Amino acid sequence: MKKVLRNSFIVPSIIIFFLFGGYYSRAQSGMAKPLVDSLISIIRLNSKTLVIGLGADAITAIATQKGIVVIDAGISATLTSRYRKIIENEFQRNDFAYVVNTHGHHDHTFGNNAFAEAKIIAQRNAMKEMHAYWSDTAKVESHLFQIVNQYDKELMTMKKGSSGWSEAFSQKTDQPY
Numbered sequence: 001m002k003k004v005l006r007n008s009f010i011v012p013s014i015i016i017f018f019l020f021g022g023y024y025s026r027a028q029s030g031m032a033k034p035l036v037d038s039l040i041s042i043i044r045l046n047s048k049t050l051v052i053g054l055g056a057d058a059i060t061a062i063a064t065q066k067g068i069v070v071i072d073a074g075i076s077a078t079l080t081s082r083y084r085k086i087i088e089n090e091f092q093r094n095d096f097a098y099v100v101n102t103h104g105h106h107d108h109t110f111g112n113n114a115f116a117e118a119k120i121i122a123q124r125n126a127m128k129e130m131h132a133y134w135s136d137t138a139k140v141e142s143h144l145f146q147i148v149n150q151y152d153k154e155l156m157t158m159k160k161g162s163s164g165w166s167e168a169f170s171q172k173t174d175q176p177y
Contacts, residue, residue: 036079039166042086050090052083055167057107061087067097070118073111080111104129 036054043051048063057079060071068091074080088094096118101109104126112120134140151168158165 035169037082039169040082040086042090044090050087052086054079059083059111061091063091063093064097067095067118068093069097070099070115072102072108073099073115075107075110077111077113080114083111084114101126104133106130106133 040052040054045051050061051058052061053059053074057075058072059074059080061083062069062071068087070087074083084096096115099112099115099118099120101112101120101122103123109122109126109130154168155165158168
């Protein structure tokens with residue numbers, strides 16, 4: 001693996017924040033916020049390792065002597081910020097040392113800026129993947145809104161609180177809008 005400078009991730013993170021942060025914040029406000037929090041799962045693999053996720057989104061946190069290491073940063077900075085608070089609570093510390101992006105796909109990197117003080121480590125091609133994904137922001141935005149709209153349609157046909165509804169809501173909430 002090759003270390004990628006944290007500054008290389010600032011531009012994509014800023015774009016994500018401005019394009020989708022407001023949409024996600026509105027979706028997370030009011031009634032949705034407690035529901036989203038209730039759907040976040042915490043799996044403690046051992047005293048030093050957690051897996052935290054919502055729907056198909058998940059990150060791993062490992063407490064080490066040199067600081068907390070996060071494996072993949074999740075699909076959105078807003079959601080990953082919630083994961084961060086859980087990690088801090090569970091480990092009773094907040095010394096995040098590294099974020100390891102296993103690859104450059106958005107569902108593994110969009111939460112990077114929730115760990116701004118940590119060094120980001122990624123495979124050499126991860127940055128190329130991120131730049132390729134964001135080369136056409138209008139296309140990205142259109143694609144994300146199509147996904148969200150599809151989940152909205154599904155949710156309208158389901159009974160609120162049912163397992164199918166909860167799964168669709170989790171998947172919708174995972175989107176970095």
